[in-house]
Structures are given as structure tokens and as C-alpha cells.
Amino acid sequence: MALDLLKMRYFAKIAELGSFTRASSELGVAQPALSLHMRGLEEQLGVQLLNRTPRGVTATEAGQTLLSHAQAILRALDQAEAATKEQAKYPTGDVSLGILSSICPTLSVPVIEECSRRFPKIRLTVSEGDSQALRAAIDTRVHDLAVTLDSVAKATSVPLFDETLYLVGPFGQLSPDAEVTVEQVLGMPLIMPTRRHGIRILLERQALIFGREMNVVREIEGVASTKAAIRAGLGLSILGRGAVHDDRAKGTLSAVVLTRPGLTRRLVLDMPVNHPPTRAAIEVQKILLAVVRKLGAEGHWSCTLRAT
Template identity: 30%
Template sequence: MRAEHLSAFEAVARLGTFTRAAEEQFIAQPSLSRQIRTLEAELGAALFRRGRRGAELTEAGRVLLPIARRMLADAEAARAELDELAGLRRGRVRLGAPPTVCVSLVADVLAVFHDRYPGVDLQVSEAGSLALVDQLTAGELDLAVIVTRDGAPRIDGAELLPLLQERLVVASSARKPAPAGADGAAGLTLARLADLPQVAFHRSYDLRAATDAAFAFAGLAPEVAVEGAEMDAVLRFVERGIGVAVVPAMVVLDRPGLRSIPLAEPVLERTLNLARRPGAPLSTAAAAMQQLVFERVGRMEVSGVVSLAR
């Protein structure tokens, strides 16, 4: 059985019509029909019944479908591994990160990686750290950037490689005067911040949980102007002067519409870790991604943006 015949068969079975399958396979419908007839002749059984609802699998077709999919998946995996060994001309990397990291570190890493290895497919999952660990342990991700605080505790199902430590800062609109009480380089105290209108992240964000915990520990009730926003919306609301927001320091970089104000008393920090499945070997492409992540983090430390996690 030839791979192109199995691919044509799987496409018709999945899409339900010869026309749509031919379009997906980028071949003419008569050519696809000939491939199916050749496969049927080789197997000695009809694989489809044509009806009003399109092409329906026969009993022989239903038996063949999972076998065909396994064979196609094995062939694709073999091609991917060989292509990677030939110089990362092809391959795939599945990387997960929280939204606050996707708009900063991950965006920078992906841009450089794509320039170096344009043939490698990049898949990004944007979610909270706990959800990312679940995806990692389920085999849905190759690598994930995980946020932790108070060091890098062990997480079941994940091996954590500490990347960097990053301060949280107060972002305000550069179009408006700095908030009253911002004491030069010392920044804002948590008590003063609580009196300012704030744009608060959705409660699913790790960052929201950290700031809420800091306010609760200090016995403070912050004034919230807008609540429940996602990352892009929070930054746009702050740029327009609706309120201020507590964000990671990297987020404010290269955003002229935002002003970064240090947060003092207490200083809030977070640790970014690169997580991988314990004992699971990385593909060539994923290993290249891991190396690039540490390379870009090292450059950030040299520039004084962050400090490496030890």
C-alpha cells in the first residue's frame, strides 16, 4: 500500500466527500478517485459507498481506517526525525507559556527561532502554569515556561530548569503624568498602589493571584477600575489612562505608550522555569528551542532587564 493512496483514503474518510478530499490533497478529483480504486483493487474490497450524504465507509473501510492512520503517522514521524537530523529543515516544536510570557520572552524567542529554522512548525499553547503542566504531562507539549514564586518548587510530572527572576512593576500611561506618590527610582509602595484605579487581570492569571495575595497579606483593598481583562486588553486600557496595572518588567519593554514604575514595600518577583517531561528525550527541534531560550535569557541578563535564576 502506497502512502499517497492511504493519505487519499484517510482524507475521504475524514472529510466525507471526494471533492473536498481532492482539494485538501491538491490533486484533481479523477486522480484521487483512481488512487482509491487502486487501493481497493489491491485489498480486494470496496472501501466506500457513495450516497446522498457523500462517501460512507464500508465495513472494510472502517477496519482499514485506524490502520491507515497509524501507518501515516509512523511515516510522518520517520520523515520528521530524518529531516531534523539533516539540519532542522523540517520538524515541530510545541511550546506553552502564560500570556504574560508570550508577549515578552516567547515572542522574542519564536522570532529568532523562525529566522534560524523556517521549515520547523511552531505550535504555541497560551495558558496558566497549572494547565500547561497538565498539557506537558499528557504529551501535548514539548516544553513549557512555568511561573513559580518563592524559588522553584518541585512539580509532579515536570522537570523544572530555572530560567530567570523578574520583578513585577506598575505600568501606567506614558501620556499622563506619573501617579502621585511615585518616589523616583524607589517607586510606589503597595499601600499607595491600592489607592490608584487599577486594571485587573482575569482571575485565572497567575499574576492576578500573586497581586491579590500581596494585597490581602497587607490588609489592603485595591481600587479596581476594570476587572477580568486579558493581557492585550490590560495593556491597551493602561495606555489609554483608564488605570494602572501590575505587570512583569519585560512586558513594558519596547512599549512607548507605557511607563514602568518600580513596586516597593514589598518587592514582588516571580521565577520563570523551563519545564519538560522527566526522562523524555527531546526531539532535535525541541532541543534547539531549549538552547535558544537559555541563550535569549542570557542576553537579557547582560542588558540588566532580568537576573538569572540560580
């Protein structure tokens, strides 16, 4: 029969203090009730645990044996309680966050900074990748969270924001006030990713609508390599605002918003299904959503995320 933890706690306090009266005062339990609990514990174990004398109580040999085990058990329980409360206040653990490469520089730094400030015991790892790689990482639970394109994410994903697409060229080649239509862009010398990428798929659909062929002069995987090729004068490209914001500000690339129609792509927060998130992952998710809203208010994108 399992020992009653409450009775063990009462017994340990009585044995440690050597007095039913003092134990009653510290525990806030009436002395007759303590006596009843101790008799029940001794009957359960079939052995006398306490020697009762006019000057107090002392533990018998059997009582000393139980006391040593009881103290270890109760200490472990107290430590478990303290650790659990600490976890609730300061969550710990590893969290892996994947972010689409083109927006990772914009989004990752404020998320990392806020997480470090608020939850220093969370070990946050941020990885960038293309939408297909991020989807695979979510499916295999390599990532706990991923900011990716809605075209590859699960139906359970959370919409975050719509990002405007730009025609991007070498610095000085495109006037920010110029009006460039999607149909005009299709005939320009374009540097594009392969057909599995979201922007390429979007442009291919527009080509079908206009009955035009895309003039893809080079296929390059990777945003950094694409921008380097643009700066080298090897062609133009279509990139999201996050990929070119700093370059426009620094004067290393020029960009203009596409018109007729204006093109955007929706980014979402994707997570593994049938796999409850840890407390640490939940807190990182909250930080991520707050950063998305803040950057949206600053004009980086049009938020689709509902305020909570």
C-alpha cells in the same frame, strides 16, 4: 534462519563486479575470506549462487534472485544510515513552545529567529497563554516546552529568571523616579486578572500581610486588553517588565518599580514528564536558554539559570 547482512553485502559486491579479486580489493577483505563467506552463504541457502570460471564469476538464476533483493535491502540500509546522520546534523520535526502571554513578545521573536537560522528543518510553533493554560498544555503534551510561572509548574521545571513587577498607568501619570510602595498600591484603582492568575495571587498575599483590601475596580483577562484599559484611563495595573518594556520606550504607558517590598515573579521552563524529548525539542530548548541568558544580560530580567 536470518541471512547475514555482511555476507549479503559481500555477495552483492562479488556478483556486481564479477570477480573475487576486484571485490576483495574494493571491500578490503582477503580473497580467501570472501570465498569462505560465499560457501557459508550457499550452504545456508542450500543453493549455488555463483558460477566460478577462469574468467571470473557470474550469478546463477538463484543468485540473480538473491542479488535483486540484496541490492534493495542494502540500498535501504544505506539510505537509513544517511538519513540518520542527516538528522543528527540537521534535526527535523515539529516542536510546540508555549510562552506566558506577558513575555511572549520579548522572548518569542529571538527564539524563532535563531531556530530558523540554525535549524531550518525544525517546524517551531509558538503559542502564548496564561499560566494555567500552559500547565494544561504540558500535562496533555500539546506543548513540548513551556515558559510559565513556577507557582503552577511541575517540581521538575528548570528556573529561568525573576521578572520585576511594575505599577503601570497611562503615559505621564507615573514618574519613573517615583517611589510607590506595595501598601500604597493596594488602595489604588486596580485593573487585575481573576484570582487564578499569578500576579493577582501575589497581590492578594501582600494584602493579607498588610491587613488591607485590594481596590480592584475591574477584572480583565489578557495583557493586551489590560493595557488598552489603562491607556483609556480606566485604572492602573501591576504587570511584569516584559509586558510594559516596549510601551515605556514608545511613550504609550508609564511604569514604576514597586518598593517595600520589591515584587518579582519567577518564570521556569516546564516540560512533560515521562516523555523523552525529541532531538528537535532539545535543540529548541538550548536556543531558548541561550536567549534567556542574553536578554538577562541586557537587563530584561534577573537570570536564575545556571551557566552551562
